[in-house]
Amino acid sequence: MLDSCAAGCHNARMRSVLLSGSSHPALAADVAATLGTTLGRCTVERFPDGECDVDLHDHVRGAEVFVVQSLSAPVGEHLLELALIADACRRSGASSVTAVVPYLGYARQDRREVGREPLGARVVADLLGSAHLERLVCLDLHSRAVEGCFPLPVEHASAIPALTEHLKTRLPPNAVVISPDLGAVKRAEAFARPLGLPVAVVHKQRLSGADVKAQGVVGDVKGKHPVLVDDMISTGGTLAAAAQAVLEEGAQGPVTVVASHGLFVGPANERLAKVPLARVVVSDSVPMPKGLTFPLERVSCAPVLAKVMERLLTLA
Ligand code: R5P
Numbered sequence: 001m002l003d004s005c006a007a008g009c010h011n012a013r014m015r016s017v018l019l020s021g022s023s024h025p026a027l028a029a030d031v032a033a034t035l036g037t038t039l040g041r042c043t044v045e046r047f048p049d050g051e052c053d054v055d056l057h058d059h060v061r062g063a064e065v066f067v068v069q070s071l072s073a074p075v076g077e078h079l080l081e082l083a084l085i086a087d088a089c090r091r092s093g094a095s096s097v098t099a100v101v102p103y104l105g106y107a108r109q110d111r112r113e114v115g116r117e118p119l120g121a122r123v124v125a126d127l128l129g130s131a132h133l134e135r136l137v138c139l140d141l142h143s144r145a146v147e148g149c150f151p152l153p154v155e156h157a158s159a160i161p162a163l164t165e166h167l168k169t170r171l172p173p174n175a176v177v178i179s180p181d182l183g184a185v186k187r188a189e190a191f192a193r194p195l196g197l198p199v200a201v202v203h204k205q206r207l208s209g210a211d212v213k214a215q216g217v218v219g220d221v222k223g224k225h226p227v228l229v230d231d232m233i234s235t236g237g238t239l240a241a242a243a244q245a246v247l248e249e250g251a252q253g254p255v256t257v258v259a260s261h262g263l264f265v266g267p268a269n270e271r272l273a274k275v276p277l278a279r280v281v282v283s284d285s286v287p288m289p290k291g292l293t294f295p296l297e298r299v300s301c302a303p304v305l306a307k308v309m310e311r312l313l314t315l316a
Contacts, residue, residue, distance in 0.1 A: 016313055017060050017094070021069030021085055023078040024287050027102065028068035030302035035310065040065075044081055052077070054084045061093035066137075066309055071105035071124070072263060072286040079105070079124060083131035096134035098312065102285035102301055103232075103261045107142035110149070125149035137308050139285055139301055140260035142231055143183075155312065157304045159260045159283040160187075164194045166281060166299045167227070167258065174252070176200055176224040180242035184230055191229045191258065202242040210235045210266060214245035222250035225278075232261035233282065236268035243275045254278040262296070264289045 017040040020028030025039075032039050041057035067089070069082040086097045109120025128136065129151040137155045141147065147154045177197045179188035181204035192199045200219025206212050226246045228239050243255045254276040262282030264272075272280065272294045280294055283301040 015062075015064055017058065017063045017065045018309075019056075019065060019067045019085060019089075021067060021078060021081050023072055023081075024068065024070045024102070024285075026287065027070070027284055027302060027305075030284075030300060031068055031100070031306050031309070034302045034306035042085060044085075052081050052084055054081065054088050056085075056088050056092055059092075060089050063094050064134075064313065065089045065094045065097045066100055067097060068100045068102070068305075070103040070286050071101055072103055073105075073265065075105035079127060083127060086131040086133050090132040097132060098135050098137060098309075099128060099131075099133050100137045100305055100309065102139040102283075102305060103263075104138050104141060104146070107146045110143055110146050119149075121146050122149040125151070128152070135312075137305065137312075139283070139305065140231055155308050157301075157308045158190075159285065159299065159301045159304060160190050161194070162299045162301065162304060163258055163260070163281055163283065164191055166297065167195060167256070170279070171195065171197075171227060171256065172225045174224050175227050175256070176219070176221055176251070178202060178221070178226050178228045178242060178246055180204055180228055180230050180238045187231060188229050191227070195227075197227070200246070202245050204238060204241065210237055212237045212241050214241040217245050217249045221246045223252055225256065226251040226253075227256045227258060229257075230259045232263060233257070233259045233268060233272075233280070234263045235266045236264070236271035240271040240275055247276075257281070260301075261285045262288070262298070264292060269293060 018032050019040045019042045022044045043055045045053045047053050067085050071078050089097045106120040106124040135153040139157045177188050177192040177199045179185045179201045188199045200221050203215040204212050239257050256278045258281040269292050277294050281297045284298045285301050
């Protein structure tokens with residue numbers, strides 16, 4: 001359990017403070033509740049010229065501070081806010097600042113595909129590295145290799161155990177786990193293993209940031225219930241194309257879709273609404289967009305984040 005960080009605490013023994021940025025206060029509150037504590041008071045407002053105005057209203061001197069901030073849209077704003085909160089904590093005497101970033105935006109820009117483009121994941125890592133952070137806690141990074149971009153220790157938590165636990169009693173016995181592209185096969189195996197299911201793979205070609213094309217299916221899906229798994233659902237293009245490909249190969253709809261991060265941006269709702277869906281299961285690593293019309297089930301990632309934080313405090 002984190003030591004109390006209630007408003008106005010002057011306890012000299014105070015060792016830890018949990019703060020929330022503005023991106024996902026509901027998740028931060030759930031993490032606090034799981035840890036049996038309350039959130040420290042931190043406000044984020046805007047100056048008239050649009051600059052971010054961060055204020056800490058509780059003492060953090062000598063404390064180990066944890067800041068919960070998902071890098072969902074607007075990604076740049078949330079990133080800078082996190083860096084400013086970390087800076088405010090350090091300048092106010094915090095002994096360490098750990099960023100708890102359940103969804104790390106820009107992680108997909110982990111390599112240069114065609115040449116004249118930035119390595120976005122590295123730029124974000126460098127920005128966070130310069131924000132006086134002690135370490136970073138992440139959840140299901142787009143690829144493990146992203147960790148190598150950071151000049152600070154990264155604790156990599158996973159929502160996969162909670163997601164598979166949720167699915168265990170909800171899938172028919174003839175289910176097959178589908179990786180929607182070749183790069184996600186290891187993740188599909190991590191889902192399939194605890195469920196005792198086989199894996200098939202869709203060969204995906206990305207046409208643009210929002211459009212993909214499925215080019216074929218490797219593995220036996222005929223007559224089986226497809227469970228499509230991915231690290232994230234952004235515009236829904238990847239999973240909609242994969243669903244169509246496996247159904248054309250004779251898989252038995254409706255399909256189950258599961259991912260760690262459910263962003264559901266742009267045409268996601270429209271695309272997924274056209275897929276015959278049993279359910280879409282995601283964690284609550286980012287806030288839920290309004291107006292989604294497909295059957296959505298959200299699994300809390302607060303327990304796994306709280307567990308990692310508790311472990312860090314015990315070891316400190
Ligand atoms: C790609 O490599 C990722 O793992 C996801 O498959 C992709 O980013 C999902 O994006 P969208 O939902 O826009 O297809």
